[in-house]
Amino acid sequence: MKLSTTPAATSPTAEAATTPAVEIDDLRYSYGDRTALDGLSLRIPAGSIFGLLGPNGSGKSTLLGILIGRRQAASGSVRALGEPLSTRLRSRMGIVFQEPSLDATMTVRETMHLQGRLFGQPRPATVREANRLLERVGLAERASAMTATLSGGMKRRLELARALLPRPELILLDEPTLALDPDSRQRLWQHLLEANADGCTLLLATNDVHEAERYCQTVALLDAGRLVAQGEPAELKRDLRHDAVRIEWQHDPASEATLMRAWPDVGHVRVAGRTTHVTVDAASPFLTRIFQQSGDRIHSVQIEESTLEDVYFQLVGKAIAPRAEGDGDGEQAE
């Protein structure tokens, strides 16, 4: 089942670009018996912020690994920035990895300069650009500090500055804000948006629905290496039941969940411990009915805006992010 596949190209750069930043056709990759990418096809507009949204194991990191040359696809074709993948093409791409990727024995400045040398930049240009980027990400005063002494947020900003140093046209972001506090997260995104405004295409792999909704112009929902749906976040949510209702119960709501699933105006019902998350056509008549039926067992009710999580659940029947309450789908990490 697929929703609209119309790309959202809102930035002027994207509108001007004629060649997609990434073109993927029928891409397949397996880890032994486990299929990671199962005939995936995508077009990522140049200059856009494009999100790959799906749970762990849905193929996001595998796709980034193929784009950066760490993995070889079993079949299918990939082109980036108008060229087939090659070692040389990597000079036009940057990546921020999910896990830390800094050398603790190097200083901030050395980290930047090494990147410049690896990408074949002349030393004066590297020094100038490194200074500019360190200033931009707020690390100029820590240029002489060892990377081991930086906070988690600073390390992430340094990794981003390092990725930006060779002025890439495409940046791959593998859950770049994972484990960052809200302030660091917001600062990192501010720098990412600046890079995008400079014309850089951002390809974000994430399982954070709020991040994808807030920052991505186009989102591709992935499940088990397949494209489930693709479009603008608002567009993806358009076909969804209108309201989302979160009910906290005084006991295990298994019987209430069964009851609600039988109602025609109810979309999907997710159960997480004593909480049910329900999408409905309209919250008011639904709440009237549920209070009539089981009001004495309800602890609290909250009406929420629908998210891409709801879209994903409606299409795939499982949640994106593993949840502590127990409604995760037990997927394996990639």
Next chain:
Amino acid sequence: MSQVEAVLALLARDLRGFFRSRSQLYSSVLFPLMLLAILGTGVSEGLDPRKIHDYVTFLTPGMIVMTALFSSTFSSASYYQDRDSGILKVFLASPHSTRVILLGKTLSSVLIGAAQALLVLGVASLIPAIHFQWQYGVLPSLGLSVFSIALLNFFLSGLGQLLASKISSMQGFHLVMNLVLFPFLFFSGAFFPLNDLPEWLKLAGRVNPLSYGVDMMHLALYADGSGGYFGLPLDFAVLSLLATAVFWFGTGRTVSPDR
């Protein structure tokens, strides 16, 4: 040109890391000198001087080879540190082939191993109890020493890379390296001449690549008119061939992104 720049950048980065690790720098030079003082003096006293003339001087080329052996292989272990810190992924995501990245890293192991071995040679030459013979003349003998140290380090660093392709953890790497290194060292003629050993140990010495390096070093520093155990042409042929092959395959290995 940019590939050369990338190799040099990685080389400089590893050398800087090595010099920042003072303990590694000091211990790698102090250990062989300490062994030379303790083992050399102790064994000299208990040895029949008719069998080995001037044991401390005999032992010195072996200690230099041992320094090269340990330092270059332990430098190869920096591969695991880079992998675990995540920086290796960054190198591999740069616009260079895996061979270029491994070449940069392996050359730094060669340089670090060779520099330390030469440092031990330099310090040893200042110790009055050590009497190098320089049988080909000081400069040619010194040149031969440097050449054999370089060949050995190419071989050992390549070997380190080959082993790293098969072993997933640094602990495992150190264990296997010790299993490989110590027999290499003991049956190389570094501690005692291969001449006087039983046949089966002589055989072990012959198939041991390190024996050819030790023989070369003995010829350069210790021997006085002798042609060595294997002889310089055979030493050179075996070591050059092995160093080239192992270095080529070691830097040409694949690096799995999954471990």
